[in-house]
Amino acid sequence: MNSKYTPLFESFNLGKELEVKNRLVMAPMTNFSSNPDGTVSDAEVNYYERRSSGVSMVITACTYVTANGKGFHGEFGGDKDELIPSLSRLASAIKAKGAKAILQIFHGGREVPPELVNGDVVSASNIPSEGEGKAVPRPLSEKEIESIILDFGETTRRAIEAGFDGVEIHGANGYLLQQFFSPHSNRREDKWGGSLEKRLTFPLAVVDEVKKAVAEHAKGPFIVGYRFSPEEPETPGITMDDTLALIDGLVTKDLDYLHVSLMDFWSKARRGAEVDRPRIEIIKERIGDQVPIIGVGSIYTADDAIKALQSGVPLIALGREIIIDPEWVQKVEQGREAEIVTKINKDNQQQLDIPDPLWQAIIHSPGWFPGIG
Numbered sequence: 358m359n360s361k362y363t364p365l366f367e368s369f370n371l372g373k374e375l376e377v378k379n380r381l382v383m384a385p386m387t388n389f390s391s392n393p394d395g396t397v398s399d400a401e402v403n404y405y406e407r408r409s410s411g412v413s414m415v416i417t418a419c420t421y422v423t424a425n426g427k428g429f430h431g432e433f434g435g436d437k438d439e440l441i442p443s444l445s446r447l448a449s450a451i452k453a454k455g456a457k458a459i460l461q462i463f464h465g466g467r468e469v470p471p472e473l474v475n476g477d478v479v480s481a482s483n484i485p486s487e488g489e490g491k492a493v494p495r496p497l498s499e500k501e502i503e504s505i506i507l508d509f510g511e512t513t514r515r516a517i518e519a520g521f522d523g524v525e526i527h528g529a530n531g532y533l534l535q536q537f538f539s540p541h542s543n544r545r546e547d548k549w550g551g552s553l554e555k556r557l558t559f560p561l562a563v564v565d566e567v568k569k570a571v572a573e574h575a576k577g578p579f580i581v582g583y584r585f586s587p588e589e590p591e592t593p594g595i596t597m598d599d600t601l602a603l604i605d606g607l608v609t610k611d612l613d614y615l616h617v618s619l620m621d622f623w624s625k626a627r628r629g630a631e632v633d634r635p636r637i638e639i640i641k642e643r644i645g646d647q648v649p650i651i652g653v654g655s656i657y658t659a660d661d662a663i664k665a666l667q668s669g670v671p672l673i674a675l676g677r678e679i680i681i682d683p684e685w686v687q688k689v690e691q692g693r694e695a696e697i698v699t700k701i702n703k704d705n706q707q708q709l710d711i712p713d714p715l716w717q718a719i720i721h722s723p724g725w726f727p728g729i730g
């Protein structure tokens with residue numbers, strides 16, 4: 358290995374008792390390839406096995422905790438006990454290749470395709486997301502909110518029973534947790550909305566419920582991470598200042614990591630706090646050493662990764678890159694970083710073990726993956 362990359366391969370203590378072998382993580386990525394009954398498919402398991410040998414942790418695609426939170430066609434489920442064997446198959450496949458297996462748990466809220474939920478699209482309030490033809494969601498009742506919070510706990514229990522090493526609470530990318538935190542989608546005036554503080558109630562209650570499930574069911578160390586998106590473009594919408602308030606709430610919760618969802622690791626704040634500074638720097642400054650951070654976004658080369666690590670963020674996630682080059686980590690480890698592939702090759706689907714639905718999504722979405730113009 359080129360010695361300048363050795364810091365990427367230093368182990369790291371996550372949580373009190375759990376050590377991960379290096380600083381590289383597979384980012385959570387939906388693959389649209391699970392079976393219609395919510396079980397994981399063979400192609401999906403192969404895809405994960407292929408990508409679990411180098412990284413220290415694999416964060417899975419999101420799984421829905423409640424049936425009407427299913428956000429994607431071909432998403433696997435975590436909402437009932439019958440699915441524990443399926444979850445277990447996924448956890449075992451990842452762990453057998455040497456990575457820690459983290460299940461990303463989620464509810465899609467207003468972003469759920471209506472046909473997946475019999476048209477019953479729900480959210481904090483009846484505000485659709487911006488864009489053509491978006492469904493007008495039905496505001497959740499207080500009873501339903503409480504039931505979804507319990508569902509996050511139940512899915513965590515299933516993750517424990519299935520052998521996962523942890524869960525990541527998906528509070529990012531505009532889905533239900535973020536919808537409750539956002540002044541765009543949350544216009545409630547009960548205890549779940551109104552002030553900034555009240556908009557935090559739901560996400561923090563989910564964290565508490567997940568931690569409770571871990572305390573009750575985990576027999577050893579079990580990771581709990583939280584993923585959030587730092588800003589929303591909409592007005593009203595989450596600002597960097599709001600994000601810092603969310604962070605202040607999250608750092609009190611004894612989480613094992615916070616994962617900052619960005620498409621570009623170095624992207625700058627658009628408003629609030631200090632514009633023109635990379636969001637990750639502002640966030641790192643606020644969190645300090647209270648909770649480890651995972652950073653992500655357009656890390657394509659070994660130099661990109663080491664530069665990101667030098668920002669003080671201890672863990673770096675690879676998303677599209679590890680789809681494009683499943684041996685990304687091993688190549689750096691073996692001094693072959695010059696061989697890393699950074700653009701998708703349209704002839705390589707089979708060679709890359711990419712399931713059909715994911716492949717179709719990639720090649721029909723110009724600009725999403727490098728190499729698809």
Ligand SMILES: Cc1cc2nc3c(=O)[nH]c(=O)nc-3n(C[C@H](O)[C@H](O)[C@H](O)COP(=O)(O)O)c2cc1C
Pocket residue numbers: 384385386387388417418419461527529530584618619620621653654655656674675676677678
């Ligand atoms: C195919 C695909 C599916 C994704 N699905 C999820 C998901 O299920 N949960 C999530 O939090 N982020 C998801 N993301 C976002 C990634 O985790 C990541 O934040 C983003 O792709 C930027 O990182 P990258 O430049 O390394 O790809 C997805 C991204 C891609 C490309």
